[in-house]
Amino acid sequence: MLRVAIVGASGYIGGELLRLLFGHPRVTVVAATSDRLAGRRVDGPHPNLRGHTDMCFVGHDALESVDFEVLFLAAPHRETMGKMAGFLKLAETVIDLSGDFRLRDPETYAFYYGATHTAPHLIPEFTTGLPEWHRAELATSDRISIPGCMATAGILAVRPMTQAGLIEGTVRVDARTGSSGSGVSSGPAGAHAERSGALRVFAPSRHRHEAEIAQATDRTVRMTATGVEAVRGVQVLCHAKLASGVSERDVRSAFRAAYRNEPFVRVIAQRHGLYRLPEPKILTGSNFCDVGFAVSADDGTVVLIGALDNLVKGGAGGAVQCLNVRFGWPERTGLEFPGLHPN
Structure with a gap:
């Protein structure tokens, strides 16, 4: 059994890592850290884990006395980079879910995160944790950076088109996300009385995931992000201009070619039915990303x-999928849950 530890395990992402890894047949979780909750049971902040574990949180310093091979980092943006050198000494393989090593250019990072990158020399060591487009590199990488949630949806939706040369010009991304995307410590804006019923445009421009999508697609990207009523779920609508002569059949063929053999990407572009285009509601708890498209032949555009x-x-699921790739296990291992309907 592979021994793993989780830094920052008290948040929503940390809780999902615990849920998935406790059920993973080839993994043993040996430590879950939280300085604030050290000594308390992990099923306190994660009540869905009641009856599954007696584990208690430990402080971050306790990791130095624990034997493990893989370290998952669910620590905050801007903080992780300053501690990364120390983390790399603790485990052979480090999988980072913060935003600090997603962008390849330190100046771009500073622009979007509002802070100077304090460990730019470590950025080239990290592989983007998106198996659909980086599987070969991930199979041998011990430094993995998981993309942001809206970035993952945007990249998987847009990149087949850019790889096939089917769109041109700027891509405009309209993203919607549930409240869990704000994390456990979302502040007053995340309170039910303020959030319920609201469609809050919290990033009218310059959302940091914009830079990740641009980096992965080699396109200029402009992105807005809106918080919606849901707790979980991301949906992105990416508007682009089709290249001259591109048909709906060309678009469908590009998606099928890109994702024909992918275990966690489904192409959903149907003419009939309740869920004829990608809908996060039916993906709750699953590791699937559904992608689709709608072509406007009259003006040569595509969504x-x-x-x-x-x-x-x-x-967390993307991180576990990367773990499976890295250690040569079937990618669905520990990630078989198909989602819920009705939900």
């Missing part, structure tokens, strides 16, 4: 759509 559970495929 590329992606949907996922932000805490699973857009976070």
Whole structure:
């Protein structure tokens, strides 16, 4: 059994890592850290784990005396980079879910995160944790950076088109996300009285995931993000101009070619039915990302759509999928849950 530890295990992403890894047949969780909750049971902040574990949180310093091979980092953006050198000494394989090593250019990081990158020399060591487009590199990488949730949906929706040369110009992304995307410590804006019933445009421009989508697709990207009533779920609508002569059949063929053999990406673009385009509601708890499209032949444009559970495929599930790739296990291992309907 592979021995793993989780840093920052008290948050939503940390809870999802615990849920998935406790059920993983090839993994043993040996430590879950939280300085604030050290000594308390993990099923306190994660009540869904009651009856599954007697584990208690430990402080971050306790990791130095624990034997493990893989370290998952669910620590905050801007803080992780300053501690990364120390984390790399603790485990052979480090899988980072913060935003600190997603962007390849330190200046781009500073622009979007509002802070100077304090460990730019470590950025080249990290492989983007998106198996659909980086599987070969992930199979041998011990430094993995998981993309952001809206970035994952956007990249999976847009990249088949850019790889095939089917769109041109700027891609405009309209993203919607549930409240869990704000994390446990979301502040007053996340209170039920303020959030319920609201469609809050919290990032009218310059959302940091914009840079990740641009980096992965080699396109100029402009993105807005809106918080919606849901707790879980991300949906992105990516508007683009089709290249001259591109038909709906060309678009469908590009998606099928890109994702024909992918275990966690489904192409959903149907003419009939309740869920004829990607819908996060039916993906809750699953590691799937559904992608689809709608072509407007009259003006030569296309809407590329992606949907996922932000805490699973857009976070912890993506990290576990990368773990499976890295150690040569079937990618569905520990990730078989198909989602719920009705939900």
